[in-house]
Amino acid sequence: MKTKYFEYITVYLSVFLVCVFVGIIGRLVLLEKGADEYTAGVFFWISTGFGVLMFAILSLFLNDLAERLVNRFLKAKKNESPESQVPNEDLKKIEEERQEALIKSALSENKNSARDIEQIREERQIAARNQKQARIDTAIRYAQQEFALYASDDDLKQLGKNIIIYAEDINFEKIKTVKVKDLSNLDLYHFGWNIWNCFKVSKQDRAAQFLKLTFAEALKDVEENSIKTHLKDDEHKGLVKIIEDFTDF
Structure with missing residues (x-):
């Protein structure tokens, strides 16, 4: 702080001495031209004071102008992007690396997306199989409960296998006959409709064919078309009733 104060004194004292020197020269010139002492003295003081005043005005103006220019320059330099300070070749290299990174990122995202889709597909397939x-x-458990009193153990097992063939849409050539007793054709029709209703994987024509092949002995005198048209006849009659909902099995 003191150093700056002495700097101001030195500067203004130097200016004052220069102005005095200029005033003395002006005074001597006026005296040589024939001016009187009073006029020369007045010119001396006026020129000295004017010189000091002009320096002070210029000093204030120039300091303010210089400060503004410096601040603007520093602000522009601060806001200048890092890329503008990098040579063109380096800029190209940086841009190429950036594009390569974007491409790798996009490829990685695509792989992850494809992996996620495949995983979702597998999960959906597993859920569908389950x-x-x-x-x-459920269908096999229902059949075993419904026919437990009317078929042997071996026939119950074969009935379960026939149901799997029907549900999996396997060729009916692998279906084997199941023997039952004490059940009417209406009971077998109801059973066929219930199996169709449990899976609903085909038209009722296939359900009628399933019944015709599974209970070939009991339904030997009945045509498949007739079986199809009577699947839900008298749904509240017979030992085997129509079941709309299998959630209880």
């Missing part, structure tokens, strides 16, 4: 297997288990 759901279908649950229906098959």
Whole structure:
């Protein structure tokens, strides 16, 4: 602080001495031209004071102008992007690396997306298989409960195998006959409709064919078309009733 104060004194004292020197020269010139002492003295003081005043005005103006220019320059330099300070060749290299990074990122995202889609597809397939297997288990459990009193153990097992063939849409050539007793054709029709309703994987024509082949002995005198048209006849009659919902099995 003191150093700056002495700097101001030195500067203004130097200016004052210069102005005095200029005033003395002006005074001597006026005296040589024939001016009187009073006029020369007045010119001396006026020129000295004017010189000091002009320096002070210029000093204030120039300091303010210089400060503004410096601040603007620093602000522009601060806001200048890092890329503008990098040579053109380096800029090209940086841009190429940036594009390569974007491409790698996009490829990685595509791989992850494809992997996610494949995983979702597998999960959906597993869920569908599990759901279908649950229906098959339900149908077999229902058949065993419904025919437990009217078929032997071997026939009950074969009935379960026939249901799997029907549900999996396997060729009916592998279906084997199941023997039952004490059940009417109406009971077998109701059973066929219930199996169709449990899976609903085909038209009722296939359900009628399934019944015709599974209970070939009991339905030997009945045509498939007739079986199809009577699947839901008298749904509240017979030992085997129509079941609309299998959630209880």
